Amino acid sequence: MTSPAAPAGLDRTALRGRADELLTALAGPGAALREDQWTAIEALVVDRRRALVVQRTGWGKSAVYFIAARLLRELGSGPTVIVSPLLALMRNQVESAARAGVRAATINSANMTEWDEVRASVRDGDVDVLLVSPERLNNPDFRDTVLPALAADAGLVVVDEAHCVSDWGHDFRPDYRRIRTLLADLPEGVPVLATTATANDRVVRDVAEQLGVGMHAAAPGAEPDPVGDTLVLRGGLDRESLHLSVVSIDDSEKRAAWLVENLESLPGSGIVYCLTVAAAEDMAELLTSAGHRVSAYTGRTDAGEREELEHALLDNEVKALVATSALGMGFDKPDLGFVVHLGAPASPISYYQQIGRAGRAAERADVVLVPGPEDRAIWNYFASLAFPPEDVVRRVLDALLPDRPQSTQALEPAVDLGRTRLEMVLKVLDVDGAVQRVRGGWVSTGQPWEYDTERYAGLAQARQSEQQTMLEYIRTDGCRMDFLRAELDDPTLDSAAGGCGRCDNCTGERRSTAVDEGALTRAKEALERPGIVLPPRKQWPTGLAKLDIPLKGKIADGPAEGRALARMTDLGLGQKLRALLAEPDQEAPEWLARACIPVLREWGWQERPTGVVALLTGDHPQLVSSLARALAQMGRMDDLGTITRTESLPPVTAQNSAYRVAQLWGTLAGPATASEGPVLLVTDVLGTGWTVTEAARHLREGGVSAVLPLAVASES
Structure with missing residues (x-):
């Protein structure tokens, strides 16, 4: 079923009355459409235009698209497709829509076994609104088999939380960029509605450009200013409550x-x-x-x-x-x-x-x-997870082949990116046409790609x-x-x-x-209570063989479960430790050693450590070594010395696990004194855990029976 043009001579007054009836069913007796809500509905249903609605939370954007969906169905159009990240959170809206006679269904990762049934219901005209997540749009099966049919039959397409399209927005999601493909394949005359509550002028411009829904907004109380077949409605943001x-x-x-x-x-x-x-x-x-x-x-x-x-x-x-x-x-x-x-x-x-x-x-x-x-x-930490520099992105492109799909996991050893950032890069490159997600992973398309230096620099400055x-x-x-x-x-x-x-x-x-x-x-007592568990790494990263490191599978000689005094982000002791670690390197203050006592007392290890080793690979060798000595004395354990990295080696900077292990492999030396019993391994800050894992492997090779890491602080 395709979306017909609006019937000639459509009675707008009667349609407005029907819209008010649907709102009453949706929101209860006494509810009435505001003029700006009707303006949006009229533009979609009667004029079959594209619109961007930027209105504060609680304005009633969902009422606009549910009522428009129902009216379009009654006029013979196909079902409405709503792209939203909120499938799990739209239950109340969908239940309310049902009261207005709007029949809704979803296609998402949680109901894959129902996809065929849902598609049949859509095909048979039993569904008015189909909700899909943006992540579905880039699933190969969905993209190749479901998306073309949706684009051909849709009566209305809604992009909810449209600020997610813009990487200038506060919640950028690369999967949203795939919506451009859906909109490009729509037959002529299919209306499009993009909605968001939070967008400044720059985000509005970017969303309009990404989705092709126009730009010029009406002044308050004035007639909307059309741009071709588009309309932008922006309302006031004051919330009197x-x-x-x-x-x-x-x-x-x-x-x-x-x-x-x-x-x-x-x-x-x-x-x-x-x-x-x-x-x-x-x-x-x-x-x-x-x-x-x-x-x-x-x-x-x-x-x-x-x-x-x-x-x-x-x-x-x-x-x-x-x-x-x-x-x-x-x-x-x-x-x-x-x-x-x-x-x-x-x-x-x-x-x-x-x-x-x-x-x-x-x-x-x-x-x-x-x-x-x-x-x-x-x-600053979250900002560091933004789109990486060009040389890193180029390495991702160089690692991909046109005819041999590679999974994200398989690509990790080839590029210095953690999995989450690698996924983001691949999705952006996919939308830009340089790579494609297929069954089995990702492939290169061979299409030229340019790094938008000016845009990414602008983003950093905007942040x-x-x-x-x-x-x-x-x-x-x-x-x-x-x-x-x-x-x-x-x-x-x-x-x-x-x-x-x-x-x-x-x-x-x-x-x-x-x-x-x-x-x-x-x-203070609750938040400064020291001691958090540090689970050990259990598997070596995949693909280490490509980096000439002979490690794979389960880690058999790594550390036991460890402890940290606190996380750097914790509200209590974490802030005290953050301040200490921000100062120049110094002898461990007495309070730091005292804070370790209840952690050691309540550890619950299988066998008490007999020696202490200081791991001096961080920025605080004096603090760590003096703390190790103090703990050895207080706990009547042997002070076994230190583990350090070989001199003249560059610092470990890799973000990706495989690269980090490769940088650490075989670079540690010490301690001077050996031990056959369990060893307490003291370090300053635990981040990825790979330095402690490599130190434990080094100690275990020297005959130590178990390694118990104790960090001053954990990054997460």
Whole structure:
């Protein structure tokens, strides 16, 4: 079934009435379409145009595409295809759509056995809306067998969370670029809707360019300004329910104690955002121990448990979910009472997107930012995972062949990239036409490819600028809501209006930073409790033979399970260790050795270590060697000396596991004194774990029975 042109002489008044009926079924009695919502629906259904809708969270973008989908079906068009990263989080919307008679189905990685049945339902006209994830668009089977049929039969294509198309946006996803192929194959006259809540002018321009949906927006209250067959609708971003404030507390334990004391005073239930998984888990544990009903929600949370936690928050069974950005786009709790950030996001766009989950259908919602001095280090870490430099990308291209598919795992030994970044590079190159994903992996297309140096340099500069803007938001004495609206290029912002009248700067009402000494003591005890488990590496990286390293399969002579005092990103002791390791190398302070005592006491090893070895491959040889000596003395163990890298060798810089092992292989020397019993291996910072693994292999070859790594800090 193809999408016919809109019937001549279509009664727009009658269609508007039908749209209002569908909205009532969708949202309940009393709901009425706003004029800007009808403008979008009319453009899609009657005029069959392409449109980009940039409207704040809670505006009703899903109502636009569900109603448009139903109207188009009633006019004889094919099903609507919605490309969205939110399949798991759109259950409520799909259930609501069903009340309006919109029949929805999904094609995703979790229901592959149902694909044929879903396709048959689409073919038979039993599905009005088909939801697909962007990742599906680049699956070879889906791309070659399903996508062409979808493009041929679609009555409407919706690109939800369209800012993901833009690598200028806060949540760039390479798979979204594949949508260009879908749109290019659409028959003439098939309308396209792209929607997002968080995009400034630069992101809007990029999305419009990527998707071909036009650029010029209407002035507030004016007629939309068409560009060919396209329309852009941008609305105001003010959220009258949101009350913004900043609480500046430098000490990480005091920040945690402040939240323990103030969580219950926040309205309703809400979300506490943390920048890292470790911080979210630690904060959830601290709040729980203080009697608060909270749960951690991170990228490590199982998919089934995530759904349960979302329902617990929706049903107000918990006061808060302590989450990373894994609790992301699409979570919809209209009465969410508060959003607290323990640590500032790296950009005002992502900050506005996250706080926009609060107060959609509530008279008041509190939005509190509690920044920390460690935020910038965390921002810089995530920024380091961006698109790699040209020489690294060229090595990826050189490693690929036109007729021999290679998996991502097989490519890793050929390039110095971790798997996640390698996947990102391959997806970008795929969309650019230089490589193609096929059954069995990736192949080169042989097409020329140019590295967009100017764009990637611009991205790096934009990230730095956005970080600086977040620091300015924290320090500003002006209206906080106006600040965010200005950064998002809100077309309705009136700088002469005198601010929102609700934020702490507008009202002059500041949240107290005072913390009860008892609460602070309990927070310190919980967050400074040393000791985290370091699981050992169990498998050598694949492809080491290509690098002339005779290792493969299971690691038989590696270290046992180790310990670190804390993670560098931990809220309590982690911050103290971060400060220590940022100083010039020095003798280990007494408190550091004392912090090791409970870790050693509670380790639970099978056999007590008889000797201590200092691993001096990091930036703190004096600190590590003096700490090893102190531990040997306190634990009555033999001080066996040090392990170092051979002099004159360049530092180990490889990011990819195979390359890192190759750089380390055979480069360690020492200790001067041997031991046959278990050995405690002391190091400064544990990152990938490969240096400790190679040191353990070296010691085991020398006759040591077991190696127990003890790191001052872990990077993750």
